[in-house]
Amino acid sequence: MALEKSWRWFGFGDSVQLSDLKQMGIEGVVTALHHIPNGEVWPVEEIRNVKSAIEAHGMRWTVVESLPVSEGIKTRNSDYERLINNYKQSLRNLGECGIYTVCYNFMPVLDWVRTSLHYQLPDGGEVMYFDYATFVAFDVFILKRPYAANDYPDEIISRAKEVTDSMTAEEQETLARNIIVVSQGFIDGVADGSTPDYKKAFLKFLETYSHIDRDKLRENLSLFLQDVIPVAEEVGVNLCIHPDDPPFPVLGLPRIVSSQDDLEWICNQVDSINNGITFCTGSLSVNRQNNLEQIVEKLGPRIHFTHLRNNVFFENRVFHEYGHIEGDIDMYPIVKALLKEQIRRKESGRTDFRIPFRPDHGVKMLDDYNRSANPGYPLIGRLKGLAELSGMQMAIERELKAT
Ligand code: DNO
Numbered sequence: 001m002a003l004e005k006s007w008r009w010f011g012f013g014d015s016v017q018l019s020d021l022k023q024m025g026i027e028g029v030v031t032a033l034h035h036i037p038n039g040e041v042w043p044v045e046e047i048r049n050v051k052s053a054i055e056a057h058g059m060r061w062t063v064v065e066s067l068p069v070s071e072g073i074k075t076r077n078s079d080y081e082r083l084i085n086n087y088k089q090s091l092r093n094l095g096e097c098g099i100y101t102v103c104y105n106f107m108p109v110l111d112w113v114r115t116s117l118h119y120q121l122p123d124g125g126e127v128m129y130f131d132y133a134t135f136v137a138f139d140v141f142i143l144k145r146p147y148a149a150n151d152y153p154d155e156i157i158s159r160a161k162e163v164t165d166s167m168t169a170e171e172q173e174t175l176a177r178n179i180i181v182v183s184q185g186f187i188d189g190v191a192d193g194s195t196p197d198y199k200k201a202f203l204k205f206l207e208t209y210s211h212i213d214r215d216k217l218r219e220n221l222s223l224f225l226q227d228v229i230p231v232a233e234e235v236g237v238n239l240c241i242h243p244d245d246p247p248f249p250v251l252g253l254p255r256i257v258s259s260q261d262d263l264e265w266i267c268n269q270v271d272s273i274n275n276g277i278t279f280c281t282g283s284l285s286v287n288r289q290n291n292l293e294q295i296v297e298k299l300g301p302r303i304h305f306t307h308l309r310n311n312v313f314f315e316n317r318v319f320h321e322y323g324h325i326e327g328d329i330d331m332y333p334i335v336k337a338l339l340k341e342q343i344r345r346k347e348s349g350r351t352d353f354r355i356p357f358r359p360d361h362g363v364k365m366l367d368d369y370n371r372s373a374n375p376g377y378p379l380i381g382r383l384k385g386l387a388e389l390s391g392m393q394m395a396i397e398r399e400l401k402a403t
Helices: 018-023 044-056 080-096 132-142 154-166 169-185 198-207 214-235 260-269 292-302 331-347 366-370 379-402
Strands: 004-008 028-031 060-065 101-105 116-120 126-131 238-242 275-280 303-308 310-313 318-322 356-359
Touching: 004 060, 004 379, 018 044, 028 044, 028 356, 044 060, 044 080, 060 303, 080 214, 101 303, 116 169, 126 132, 132 154, 132 169, 169 198, 214 238, 214 260, 214 275, 238 303, 260 275, 260 292, 275 292, 292 303, 292 331, 303 331, 331 379, 356 379, 366 379
Parallel strands: 004 028, 004 356, 028 060, 060 101, 101 238, 238 275, 275 303, 303 356
Antiparallel strands: 116 126, 126 318, 310 318
């Protein structure tokens, strides 16, 4: 059986309707209660409301992406008790409503980072780009994070200086806004972009991590898991952590979900099937040491959700996104490994053997230019990816049956 065809839907305000998704062959909807402020409990009523709208269209709410982990949980500040109790209550409420897969991440301050949200491909399509020197330009010369220059080799700093000098003041502002506000806004970003001094406020926020290094953040993640996994077990919810995107430290902040070792370490903190991972090819592949097929083989039973997306890689830490089965990641062995994992699960008697996948991000193309969408989430580009990945699965399944 193919992976469960899923789609990220941003709720009732999304320009793609639930009826459209049904027509596209979607089985599982991936969504969140985006209107509930970070750190508050997700009420049963509100969950039911979204769930029944999805079910009325003949689909199911298959994954919550994401139940955000508040910064106060990541830093274990004085509000920890309240925040963790709210998190647990949300998990209980989701379990009570029959929603059993919950994605989250543990990236400090910023979720994903790109330096261009509108990179033009030669054929007129548009994708998102990450250029390391441009990111360093933002960090050192535009944001002016204190002592940021100490974090980078001289060679990168001088390239970053050239990048900064080549930009107009307006371009610098757009870069800062994209990183701090635009790409975070639809997923509970910490910065309020409406104030002119949002960069200053952001810098202040970074300071809340001044005493938190890699070991400390790991400890905090471990404690978080020890707190929430027993509740997840009790209510039958599978939690699945999303990897860092991109998978290396940014802005002097530690990132601890970047490699196979990190994922194994996380799975070992609480040895429970409910303590799982979101397997995101786009994020993990940027760490060129990661062997994605091997990750599926090693951690398969803990993969509760998968994001399939491709990249084109240039020199170290420079990449752009691309069509789902094109690009530098060979999707065939990865998809095959996921399908084999499903077979293994089924044979071992697991009822949740189907892994939901969604075509993650996509090339903006054709009618996408006339439709509003969150950065990275064009309809047509993702639909193309869904179709390609579905065809690939059909062929692999035939192949697996024949052997
Ligand atoms: C961006 C997404 C991330 C992801 C979260 C999961 O497009 O991949 O925002 O949803 O990191 O918690």
